Amino acid sequence: MGPSDDLWLPIHQATNSSTSFDGTGNGTIEYSELIYVLDKFLNVLACTEQYQFWNPSLSPDPSQQCTPLVGLDHFTEDGYYINGSQNSPLFTNQLQQSIMSLLHQASFLSSFYFVITSLGNALLADKLAQAASSLPLPNDQWIREAENRSSISMANMQRYMVNTTTGPPGNDAQCTNGQANSNSGLAQFCENQIIQRQDFTNLAVSVSWH
Numbered sequence: 001m002g003p004s005d006d007l008w009l010p011i012h013q014a015t016n017s018s019t020s021f022d023g024t025g026n027g028t029i030e031y032s033e034l035i036y037v038l039d040k041f042l043n044v045l046a047c048t049e050q051y052q053f054w055n056p057s058l059s060p061d062p063s064q065q066c067t068p069l070v071g072l073d074h075f076t077e078d079g080y081y082i083n084g085s086q087n088s089p090l091f092t093n094q095l096q097q098s099i100m101s102l103l104h105q106a107s108f109l110s111s112f113y114f115v116i117t118s119l120g121n122a123l124l125a126d127k128l129a130q131a132a133s134s135l136p137l138p139n140d141q142w143i144r145e146a147e148n149r150s151s152i153s154m155a156n157m158q159r160y161m162v163n164t165t166t167g168p169p170g171n172d173a174q175c176t177n178g179q180a181n182s183n184s185g186l187a188q189f190c191e192n193q194i195i196q197r198q199d200f201t202n203l204a205v206s207v208s209w210h
Contacts, residue, residue: 001135003036008142009125010039035133045142047112047149051075053100055090066090072111075104094185102189106160110153124148165193 004011018032053075054066067075067090091100108114124144128134138144181187 001035001133004137004141005139006137006141008043008045008145009137010043011036011137012039013037036136045146047146049111051107053090053103055096058090058092072104072107094183095188096185098183098185098189102161102164102186106157109160110157112149112153115149115152115156119149119152161193165190 002011003014014034014036016032017035049072050069051072052066052069056065058065091097125134125137125141128137
């Protein structure tokens, strides 16, 4: 219903939309209004994902605690990801290696590629439309769309880690389908994971004596 200066969805092309309908015996009624459409039929938003994994228990020096900030594939190619006989300079025991393996898989399945292919063309802007029209988009709509995809990625990553411990038997639920029986690091992770639940409440009580 109005223009938008959003960088991804710029809308400035004004046009008249005409509608005619039967005026119930009074002849045909013509209705016309000014609407705005996208400047271009196709607009591209490109996103680059980089990952960094930390092991704060390894060294007091922050520069010695983390992997480089690189693409996810590098964690296999550069030896930071434990897989079979590979060695890692940051994750040295079985628990750390199991957590790194789970985080690597969760990150891969939560990448923008999987989020976008799962959601299809769904945008937040679609929810503003009714009968093929909507109010003008805010100028930061592209930021809202990117943040929404990122939030979905984070929620999916958390779901994967939770399902590893508590999910029904399946590929993700490695603790309930028996995989942890032969992996002491994975078993330790499953036994010590703490998950916030709606049916439990934690209380912190402070007592002072006078």
